[in-house]
Amino acid sequence: MVRAGGMLIGIGLAVVFTLVGLEAGAEDQRSKDEAEQARLAEVGRAIVKEKCARCHAIGMDDKSPHASAPPFRDVVTRYPSENLAEALAEGIVSGHPDMPVFVFEPEEIEGFIAYLDSLGPPEK
Numbered sequence: 001m002v003r004a005g006g007m008l009i010g011i012g013l014a015v016v017f018t019l020v021g022l023e024a025g026a027e028d029q030r031s032k033d034e035a036e037q038a039r040l041a042e043v044g045r046a047i048v049k050e051k052c053a054r055c056h057a058i059g060m061d062d063k064s065p066h067a068s069a070p071p072f073r074d075v076v077t078r079y080p081s082e083n084l085a086e087a088l089a090e091g092i093v094s095g096h097p098d099m100p101v102f103v104f105e106p107e108e109i110e111g112f113i114a115y116l117d118s119l120g121p122p123e124k
């Protein structure tokens with residue numbers, strides 16, 4: 001009886017530990033995704049800082065150095081970040097004589113999207 005009880009407790013504990021383990025695993029994955037997203041946003045921010053900030057405002061309340069260049073926080077309200085990044089990757093967003101055409105690497109694109117998403121209202 002005592003032994004059987006001990007075993008039940010043992011099984012019970014094993015189940016609990018497994019559940020806790022799974023939960024911790026999911027938690028891990030989530031924070032990894034967030035960390036990856038944050039890392040990409042930093043990659044993107046570094047790119048726009050280097051290549052775009054001399055004309056565009058890149059933060060939440062700065063002013064564009066180039067009077068007619070829209071702040072990116074406004075641009076993201078007009079276009080979905082994916083479309084924007086795609087257009088940029090293909091060099092479509094040029095349209096203005098003042099604005100040079102840029103070529104982006106895949107990771108830079110992802111970074112750019114993550115950066116743009118970080119400017120938008122938190123919807124996820």
Ligand code: HEC
Nearest residue numbers: 048051052055066068069070075093095096098099100102
């Ligand atoms: C030399 C200045 C300059 C630089 C550098 C520059 N831009 Fe621009 N950009 C402009 C101007 C000026 C406009 C406004 C064009 C217009 O209204 O016709 C603009 C417009 C835009 C738009 C809005 C297009 C639209 O249709 O609303 C996007 C998106 C954009 N730029 C992205 C970028 C990105 C990304 C970079 C950096 C990789 C960058 N720009 C670098 C000057 C610049």
